[in-house]
Amino acid sequence: MRNLTTLDTASASIPSGIGQKIPHESAERHVAGSAIYVDDIREPQGLIYAAVIRSTVAKGKITRLDLTPVLHAPGVVTLLTLDDIPGITDIGPVFPGDPILTSDIIAYAGQPIAVVAAKTERQARQAARLAVIEYAKEPPQLDAEAAVAAGELVRPSHQMQIGEDIDLALSSAPIRLEGKMYVGGQEHLYLEGQVSMAVPCEEGGMLIYTSSQHPSEVQKLVAEVLHIPFNRVTVDMRRMGGGFGGKETQAAPWACLAALVANKIQRPVKLRLPRIDDMVMTGKRHPFVNHYRIGTDNQGRILAADITVIGNGGHSPDLTDAIVDRAMFHADNAYFLSNARIQGHRARTNTVSHTAFRGFGGPQGMMIIERAMDDIARHLGCDPLDIRKRNLYQAERDVTPYHQDVDYAPLHQIIETLEESSQYWLRRAAIRDWNAKSPVLKKGLALTPVKFGISFTVQHLNQAGALIHLYTDGSVQVNHGGTEMGQGLHTKVSQIVAQCLGISSEHILVTATRTDKVPNTSPTAASSGTDLNGKAAEQAALILKQRLAEYLAQTLSIDVEQLRFADDRIWWTDTDSKHFAEVVQDAYLARVPLSATGYYKTPKIWYDRTQAKGRPFFYFAMGAAVSEVLVDTLTGEYRLLQTDILHDVGQSLNPAIDIGQIEGGFIQGMGWLTTEELVWNPDGILLSNSPATYKIPAISDAPPIFNVALYEQPNPEATIYHSKAVGEPPFMLAISVWSALRDAISSLSDYRISPDLDTPATPERVLTAINALRFAAKEAE
Amino acid sequence: MQFILNQEELTVENFAPDTTLLEYLRTQLMHRGSKEGCASGDCGACTLVVADPSPDGLTYRTVNSCITYLGSLEGRQVITVEGLSSSTGELHPVQQAMVDHHASQCGFCTPGFVMSLFSLYKQREQLTQQERLTREEINEHLGGNLCRCTGYRPIIDAALSLSTQPDAFTEQTQSIREALLTLQASAQTNVPQPSLTASSAFFHSPTQLSELIEWLEAHPDARLVAGGTDLALDTTQQLKDIPKLIYTGKVAELKRIEVTDEALILGAAVTYQECHAQMKMHFPPLAALFVRLGSQQIRNQGTLGGNIANASPIGDTPPVLLALDAELRLVSPEGQQTLPIKDFFTGYRQTCLPKAGILESIRIPLLDPADVFKVYKISKRLDDDISAVCFALRIRLDDKGCISDARLGFGGMAATPARALHAEQALLGQAFTLEGIQAAQHALTQDFSPLTDVRASAQYRLEVAANLLARAVHEYQTGTSLEVSHYA
Missing domain, CATH: 3.30.365.10 (Aldehyde oxidase/xanthine dehydrogenase, molybdopterin binding domain)
Incomplete structure (x- = not known):
């Protein structure tokens, strides 16, 4: 620079520091x-398009693989199989188990077998369908509980405990309850599907454009599959059209495959999964099976808890170890468990490997204790909110099952404020009256809290x-x-x-x-x-x-x-x-x-997994939601009528963005618990494989009354401007919707019976719960 | 083939007949504002607006460009998100409202939402300028646009904030309209049409029914395309090449809407949107069904004839038409015939449509004042979902309050849309009460053995079918709706 640019120093400064509601930068x-987005980048000259050839069976061995018809299809430029890979072939992010391509053993339906590249995207995809593959099929394992019983685990089980003799505490409790529930998984359905573009560079290097939450891991794995030093690979990631955890580990395979093809023929390559491939070939939120045994005093205060969570990891470890850990870390949610044993199992099944999804196991873990709160309330004839409040962390009752202290004050303040602002008790009374006069339609109401631990539980990631x-x-x-x-x-x-x-x-x-x-x-x-x-x-x-x-x-x-x-x-x-x-x-x-x-x-955090003790979380983010639903007892259909939320973001850096995260997380959580149903057939084939058959919330599902407020108290920890993380915690506020559905169903028994309601609580599951509850009520008479 | 893209007249030569509009925009023109989210018309990320001449201006309708064949746009204006802001980059009011309300997060669905809002904005401008949009209208128009980030509240607020003023498109309305009419006229006279004997590949848009029949006869391997909302999935999902397409959208006879003293007569290529008002007026319970039939984008493209001739067991209009005793007029080289819709479906996706024949129109007898008519759709999601069960009931009560005539049309219960004939029989002579319907409820198990699939189990379908009869009774007795969708 020989001379410097002329400056415009006259224009007014726009306030845009912290606390301002400035719009999203884009x-x-x-x-x-x-x-x-990646697919919008102008393609370099000579780019070719890749498509993945995948297994159509869930378990077995390939007995014949004939790719000749693929190679001879119009426009095809090259093929990539396992033999073409110069470097590593297992791209498991933490533990091994994720072969990038398979030529032999099939562990799930949709497993990549080969890649074809052609002059157009359509030609590549059409050619991929021409592969002739024969299999020796075996019956797939699809049942997580059966897998655990048979010792089929992707990772060893883990246990946390507080208190000495849990079984004694349980057996001596005045009231003992138990329950079991299935918690469904969830498809990310980011609107922008998985996509990567690889451009060969000099020195055998590669420039990767990818829609990934983890560019450094993509860099590492691309370098490893190509068998080149990391410094030869650059990953560029401007923005994703949604991630939600689905692009944390599972964006990497497509980048690696694009890079391998690009390296093989020294031409730029783009690999974009069609929506159905994306839904079939990438992992989802882990489905869980949870079980609890709880002993309480006569006021419903928990004296002892024995909780087991089983996460369905799919065919490989991926992130399942940490996800089931997080489910265990959140099996207490906001409640003090003085004597508790929490066990977590990681089942191996023949589905795609399940992965990170907003909340990372936390939501699945929380479901069991929230279920227990409702069950205790029905057993005692109390309002579930009273039981929840009685069990909240509080003075002298403020240590988690993993021995971390909880600053409980915000929970109490949030719930009290929300109780008041949402007029919980007035509405509770009004709903009882309304239900008494309405033979077919029934309303339900629930307030549920969230306490979510912030920090990666793998310390070095912080x-x-x-x-x-x-x-x-x-x-x-x-x-x-x-x-x-x-x-x-x-x-x-x-x-x-x-x-x-x-x-x-x-x-x-x-x-x-x-x-x-x-x-x-x-x-x-x-x-x-x-x-x-x-x-x-x-x-x-x-x-x-x-x-x-x-x-x-x-x-x-x-x-x-x-x-x-x-x-x-x-x-x-x-x-x-x-x-x-x-x-x-x-x-x-x-x-x-x-x-x-x-x-x-991040300071202060540590966790000794061998002892299951420590401070895995720098702090907790908290919140609470009140939801009111209307249920049709003839069809199981329902509507969310109103939701009120008060959520703790510390001192907000940008209230507009924070509220956006809270509302979006809540609605996504509601989808998980209501209409979003993953269906695999007995052969292990995913039937809900497109947005035509897998239904995320649409605009009419947003409640007509939706009040969201920030609990703006600075984070006592020295976080950035004393703010708090907001991405995941609000997701679990949606448990209020599920609990409100149970409340509406329970009204049919005059609130004496706590219905089983597995998730997603589709209209069909709601109707099934209604039938079961009516049957039980009759039996009881 | 000529059309107007934003303000520019475009001529497209030598395109594959099964090219979709989205594919053309993104890969040929490098217009990449419109996104592909699913390529099946289910997410709305690719939503664009198509303007057509109306008697005094233009109508603006959204389409899913991923399942719209390029050939169907001849003589029409396509407005993309790139065309909304001014040349100086000033945002359109709907875009600005989205920014002001923090209505985008990842932004991938946003262009689609912007286009749906734009069409709503233009429709409002032409109808009632002063009124603000209602939540119902917003839901109706945006139900086909999925957003995974925001939870919709800020998008709804953006829509609610709009007060429609004339925009940059208003002043161009007449010039665009004239340009489109000129294009349409010249398409018929100047542009060389594919010849009848052309054999390899074509997208042909006949303008007369006789011409359409001739083409069907000459090309038994051609596919007939109306809205294309189902056929285009063969292109984008099955990856089939469809070299020969015959488009029904320009055949005047197929677009007629006629009301007589006895019946509503609809040409087979009339879209859901085009007949929405008439359907609502003559069959009020259809108002609620029509806003849940696909999405606004699908309703703008999909046709009644397509829904019937497809013979899908889960189409939502056949159960209604079965209950209403609709008659179908079929035209083929052999001549014409009229038959009741109950005789039309012969098996799973099978009909008795003759070779080279076409469904020409649907005649729907108007209701008698003594008729009780109810329609219910059961699905996991309220917006844009396929029915687990769709049920239409029409009964007539004699002066003693007994059922003298009954029609129960069902979708989702069998391999075809079907009437529950045993249940209908069981209703005759009964009072329309919970007691009076009991035999009919039991008879449904004789009528149907539904499947278990991704949407619902067989048991749920049967139970709900019976319970919907009870819902009809409750509603008849109390005069109030029991549909939860009416309470939110």
């Missing part, structure tokens, strides 16, 4: 159709890096290890940097996540995106701020402490200031380095 591009450049026009480029999937991470990070530097976020650009800018990153998962990357970006911004301040203070011969960064300017008195961009230019000329990296690791 909002204008989203609505204009100009936001670019770190992040960021890189900030100041340019001589005063514009700022920020890069960090987190990925943008719609959650507003880049917007929040931009606000954090804006706040730090006292500038408007319009001068800040958060660029695509790239492994060559910030290395060795963790997945954007566990709700940790802002906590980790926001802190790292703040660190980098503080370094730059300090350098500018030191430089300016020196030129003015004042103390650094006198300087104030605000409104796009740097002030040394209330009236004297210089524009931020001018200071940057001056600093450049004075040879001050204008680029910095930032780094953060």
Whole structure:
């Protein structure tokens, strides 16, 4: 740079620091159709398209594989089979078990066998259907309980315990209850399906564009399958059209396959899964089978609990170990279990390998204790809210089954505030009256709390890096290890940097996540995106701020402490200031380095898995929801009439984005518990394999009355501006809908019987529950 | 083939007849604002707006571009998300409202939502300028757009905030309308049409019924396409090549809507949307069914004739038409015939449509004031879902309050849409009370042995079918709706 650009220092600064409801950084591009997703990138010259040939049986062996018809199909350029892979062939993210292609053993229906590449996407996909594959079929294992009984596990079982003799505590409790329930899985149904584009580079390297929550893992695995050093692979990830956990580990296979084909023929390759392939070939939220035995006193206070959760891992470990752990960590939800044993099993079955999904096992674990709360209430003839409140963590009753202390105060305040604002008790009375007069339609009401632990339970993942450049026009480029999937991470990070530097976020650009800018990153998962990357970006911004301040203070011969960064300017008195961009230019000329990296690791956390003791979570995010439903007892159909939510985000970085996460998480959770039904046939073939047969909530499912408020108390822990993570916790607020459905059904027994209601609670399951409850009520008479 | 893309007249030559609009936009024109979410018309990410000349302006209707054949757009205007903002980048009011209400998160579904809102905006502009949208209208128009991130509340708020003012499209309405009419006229005179004997591949749009029949006769291997909402799945999901397509959408005889003293007569290529108002007026209980039939995008494309001639056991209009004793007029090279719809379905996706024949129109007798008519759709989700059971009931009561005539049409209960003949018999002479329907409820097991599938079990279907009879009685006795959808 011989001369510097002319600066515009006149325009007004737009307030965009923390706490502002600024729009998503891409909002204008989203609505204009100009936001670019992987499939929208202009393809390089000579690109070819790949399609995956997959197994059509769930278990067995390939006895004949004839790909000649595929190779001879119109437009076909090349084929890729296991033999073509120069490096590793098992891409299991933590433990082995995920062969990238198979030529022999089949462990699930949809398992990739080979890849075909052709001149057009349609040709590749048509050719893939021409493979001739014969199998020696075996009966698949699809039952998680049977798998556990037979010792078929993807990972060893684990146990947590608090208190000495659980069985004694149980047998001596005045009231003993038990229950079992099936909790269904969930398809992510991110609107943008899995997609990767691989472009060969020099030195045998590869540039990968992928829709992934974990670019560093994609980089590692691509390098490993190609058998090249990591430094030859760069992964670029601008944005995803939704992730929800489905692109944490399971975006990598498609990037690896694209890279392998690209490497084989030295041409750019794109692999985009058609929706049905995506639904058949990628893992889902783990289905669970949970069981509880509980002993309470005569007020319904839990004295002892014996809880077993079984996660259906599918054919391989993937992330199942940590997911079942998290289910166990949340089997208490918001309630103190003085004597408790929590066991977790990881079943191996012949389905696709189940994976991360918003909540990461937490929601499945919580279901069992929320079920127990309703069951205790019906048994005692109490309102379920009273039982829940009686069992909440509180003074002297504030240690979890894994021996972490709980700051219980927010839970009590949230529930009390919500009870009042939603008029829970008035509505409870009104609903009883309404139900008494309505023979066919019945209403139900429930308030359920959420306490969700924040931090990766794998300690080393709790770190992040960021890189900030100041340019001589005063514009700022920020890069960090987190990925943008719609959650507003880049917007929040931009606000954090804006706040730090006292500038408007319009001068800040958060660029695509790239492994060559910030290395060795963790997945954007566990709700940790802002906590980790926001802190790292703040660190980098503080370094730059300090350098500018030191430089300016020196030129003015004042103390650094006198300087104030605000409104796009740097002030040394209330009236004297210089524009931020001018200071940057001056600093450049004075040879001050204008680029910095930032780094953060979460403090205080530890967990000793051998003892099942520790502090796995830096803090807990909390919230509560009240939902009211209307049920048709003739058909099992229902509607959600009203939901009121109060949720704890600490000090909100951006209330609009936080409310968006809460509402979106709630509705997604409601879908999981109501209409989203995964159906496999007895051969292990997924029948609910498209949005025609798998029904996520649509617009009419959003409740007509939907009040969402933030419980804005700063996080006592030193998180970024004392905010709290918000991605996953609100998902579990939807348990209120399921509990309200049970409440409506229970009304048919005058609230004496607590109905079994497995999830998803489709209209059919609701009607089945109604029939069973009526039968039981008759028997009781 | 010529059409207008946003403001620009485009000529497309030599396209594969089964090219979809989305494929053409994304891969040929590199217009990548419209997204592919499912390629099956189920998610709405690819939603675009098609404008057609109306008597005094233009109608703006959404379509799923992933299942719309390019050839069906001849002489029409296609508006994409790229065409909404001004050339200087100023956002359209619907786009701005989405930004202002934080209505996008990942943004992948957003272009589709924007286009659905845009069509709603333009329809409002033409109807009642002053009124704000209602939640019901918003649900009706956006039920086919899935969002996995927001939970819909901010999108609903964006829609509720709109007050329709004339926009950049308003001033161009007449010029576009004239341009479209000119294109349509020249398509018939100037553009070389494929010849009848052409054999390899074509997308042909006959304008007369006789021409259509000639083409069907000359090309027994051609596929007839109306709305294409089902056939296009052969292209996008089965990956079948369909080289010969004959399009019904321009045949005037197939588009007629006629009301006589006795009946409503609808051409087979009339879309759900086009007959919605008449259906609602003459058969009020259909109002609730029609907004749940597919999505708005599907209702804008799908035709009554397609729903019937497809003979799918889960189409939602056949049970209704069975209950209403509709008659079908079939035309073939052999001549015409009229037959009751109950005789039309012969097996799973089988009909008695003659060779090279076409369903020309549907005649639906109007209700008698003494008729009780009820329609219920049971599915997992309220919006855009396929029925587990669809049920239509029409009974006539004599002056003693006894059932003198009964029609029970069902979908989802058998290999074809079917009447419950035993149950109908069992209703005759009974009072329309819970007691009076008991025999009919039991008789349903004689009429049907439904399947268990991804939507529901056989047992649930049978139980619900019987319970829906009870619901009809409850509603008849109390005069109030028992459908939970009416309470939200």
